[in-house]
Amino acid sequence: MKSQTRKRIDNLLGSAKLRRTGPRVAILGVLLGARRPQTAEQIAVNLAPAAPDKVTIYRTLESLVAAGLVHKAFLQERTWHFELARNCTESQCHPHFTCTNCGDMQCLTEMSLPMAKSPHKGFVIGRQRVQLEGLCPKCNPNL
Ligand SMILES: [Zn+2]
Numbered sequence: 171m172k173s174q175t176r177k178r179i180d181n182l183l184g185s186a187k188l189r190r191t192g193p194r195v196a197i198l199g200v201l202l203g204a205r206r207p208q209t210a211e212q213i214a215v216n217l218a219p220a221a222p223d224k225v226t227i228y229r230t231l232e233s234l235v236a237a238g239l240v241h242k243a244f245l246q247e248r249t250w251h252f253e254l255a256r257n258c259t260e261s262q263c264h265p266h267f268t269c270t271n272c273g274d275m276q277c278l279t280e281m282s283l284p285m286a287k288s289p290h291k292g293f294v295i296g297r298q299r300v301q302l303e304g305l306c307p308k309c310n311p312n313l
């Protein structure tokens with residue numbers, strides 16, 4: 171791991187007042203280097219052969235989510251995909267685009283959507299998470 175990455179991880183953990191543990195550092199390292207949200211399985215593959223066991227990976231992810239450092243980006247095939255919360259605001263995660271033809275997924279970090287208004291009295295919207303579907307440039311026949 172590069173010293174620059176280590177420094178960023180230390181800053182993240184420090185800002186969330188989380189203790190620096192091996193699994194936290196390793197998982198944040200994977201997410202920092204990832205270009206798209208990762209499942210616990212993908213993180214394990216990435217850290218092999220030194221990967222912590224599955225239970226530890228799940229628990230560590232949950233602690234990072236609880237601290238607000240990591241977000242559950244979306245659920246696909248009943249599996250959560252995790253990513254760093256760095257491209258999100260307090261109330262809104264950036265949208266994710268899934269190609270219905272090839273299944274490719276992209277983080278639309280440059281895109282921000284107006285926040286939905288509460289539908290009825292009594293509802294409070296705490297977080298907006300948008301998933302978009304369609305054709306990616308590779309699969310778009312009109313390109
Ligand atoms: Zn596609």
Ligand SMILES: [Zn+2]
Pocket residue numbers: 206207243253264265266276277278
């Ligand atoms: Zn994303």
